Amino acid sequence: MFDRRGQAIPLGAKLGTGGEGNVFEVLDHRKLVAKIYHQPLTDEKATKLAHMAEISTPALLQLSAWPTDVLFDRPGGKAVGLLMAKVDGHKPVHLLYGPKSRQKEFPDAQWPFLIHTAANVARAFAAVHEHGHVIGDVNHGNLLVSAEGTVKFIDCDSFQVHAHGRHYLCEVGVSTHTPPELQDISFRTTRRTANHDAFGLAVMVFQLLFMGRHPYSGSYLGKGEMPLEDAIKGGRFAYGPGAASRLMKQPPGTIPLEATGPVAPLFERAFSAVTPLRPTALEWRVGLQALMQGLGQCQANPAHQYLQTLATCPWCTVERQSGFLFFTITAAQATGTVLHLDVSALWQQIKAIRPPQPPPLAAPSSFQAQPSSSAGAVRARARGRQLIGWLVAIAGFIIGLGPADKHGGILIVIAAAFIGWKIGSSDSDGIEKLRAAQRDASRVYEDMRQRWYEATGDVRFSNKLRELECLKAEYDRLPEERRQRLNRLENGRRAKQLEAFLDRFRINAATIPGIGDGRKVTLQSYGIETAADVKRDRILNIPGFGPALTNRIMAWHKTVTARFVFDPNQGVNPAEISKVEADILKRKQEIEMALARGPAELQAIGAQSQAAMVALRQQVEAAARQLAQAEVDLRSVQ
């Protein structure tokens, strides 16, 4: 290959194949690549490329793979290709705005990154337009994004270029990014404007902000079908307050247009009228920057950023609706180096709270009581009876041993002693009352003592503290648990790949000696349908399958397994990683909230104890005093 000056350009390895041509590396030029077309170039196209190389500017070279030279098959021969800057470390924009591909290709990208990238897209469009050119074929694949959110155009040879007083047309497009007024016409003969580009730009900004949704994809409320192209032609923007009047409803699980704040009116202008003066690249940039400044973090999920003028986080809502997590919580957000809650300080606070210190319980023994007057009366009555008893006994003794000695006097003595003893020791009502009073007082005191311990004792406090200690220990283990769970996912990769591989080999299609159709049917009826289901124990359990047949099936399983090749590039499913991160984050937040409540709860327990002490103290003392009195009274009569 030779350039315009006739200098030889040695090509290296083929880097890729596209619809129009192959791309090769250029030897000795790490920063350049060569595109060689499949079809020979027309004179028109060759002139366009030469003019593009002539009018390149540092700005254009910076934001695109602008052609820098034309390549010929021999010096001064036929044009067959072009030279351009190599674009490294950039990926097609649809890998960023598509949520599933974003998890894999831009795992840390959250809404601010998407908005920021959209603003950079607007800057790139503005620069191209300032040069007098039009992108024309705006699409999902020819704009590339770097890890920093900067963008570059590729396939610039299709741009509509204004050079040397001529407009070289862009002859292609994709319908999803084509404005309504161009939907029905041929690009080969149409001169396009910056206002046409503004439609494609608006679609791309929308896709970046709305998780890859197309502004005209929604549920059509009218009859029949509504292909995307017809929706574009009819200005049937599926979002915003006017959507229903356009017979459109936005898809379920999408954020409302208002969630884009200052950008929302720009979308309305770009999409709802058929041929409007659309927002310019500059207007987009300004609006997107304003949106960015209004963002704040969601309290429930740090991966969510939303406009703080909204009442609730729209991402929480749509994630609940779809069960899909749009943004991956970054490692920093998950392991808590950016804590919005200082757990260690909180823990110091918890440890500093002293358990309630109840004063010693008032014991009955601490009260000096004198027998009461009622006890004195009981005692006096008791003494009287004792006296009568003695008198009866003495009288019986005298009578029995004297006049009646010969007539069974000993019996009289015994009877009188018994009667006397009975009278003297007879249980009076008074003593029984004193016993009952003592029992009652004792019961009341025990009851009060129980209540005092429950209310003022530190049982509740220490239980709560133990609960908080367990939570804190779990909290400290979370980073380790996260690591272990992610490791398990990583280690399970091979097993999952093998499982998927084995599952492709169906028993009924396999040729296994001794296993005919009948036995295959038996195997299937026991749930053994593919090589993935084959387990020695399972087969041995099937009637009619002894060790010999089982060995044959195992041998087949072994030959199939031997064909498996582990693909280390096939990573862990990002959705599963996301789930682990979300689980850990959720638990972290639960614990944080429980710990955050800890000091207040402990203090509440203390305050309640204090109040209980005040309320119970007098009652406990009264009960103790009453018991002391009852015991003294009872003792005094015994």
Add this chain to the structure above:
Amino acid sequence: MSYDPQVPFQATGFALAEFAENPEPRCPCVLLLDTSASMGGQPITELNAGLVAFKDELMADPMAVKRVEVGIVGFGPVRTVTDFTTADVFQPPHLSATGDTPMGAAIERALDMIEARKAVYKQNGVSYYRPWVFLLTDGAPTDAWANAATRIREGEATKKLMFFAVGVEGANMQILSQIATRDPLKLKGVRFRDLFSWLSSSLGSVSRSNPGNGSDTAEVVAFSNPVTPNGWASTA
């Protein structure tokens, strides 16, 4: 014939995760694969290899991965081998050749699957391209196929679907041409891999830049003619 496809329940306000994670417009494609006994031996082996190649080819096109949804109906007997899945989730099945050729019932199953899938797209606010039905057979229908043919003609006339019929050695090309509105193609030998490579590339073209002549998207799809000396097909 009028019928109303069943639609899976989806609570109001809720969305299916498969469309949340990937809202790209879908291009549904049903492969109607003859698995009758006569396909046994090399043809079925090559067909299975072709399906694996089909997945690989689709995976190589990052936009086709997101947009093309593959469903497979085998016959006979008629069974849904794979319900619609995007190429990244699609697992090429391992088909075996048994039974007769109930082609009519199989076609109707495919058309029903498409109607049901379209209802799911609508529910989830996802756009779709004109569905493809790709019939591959080495025989002639062993059941009634007139109704299936009527439905295909209606679908083609109202631009609701595109139907392609490919005959493998032994196929009754005359009946195929009565079922399909497009001329049926005849596979050269057992070049299933070339066929699926062509199909993948044709399906992928829905997302490629084109000159935009104002016709609907389905017709913008640029078919490279498979009937060339090096192509995989010949006309009957």
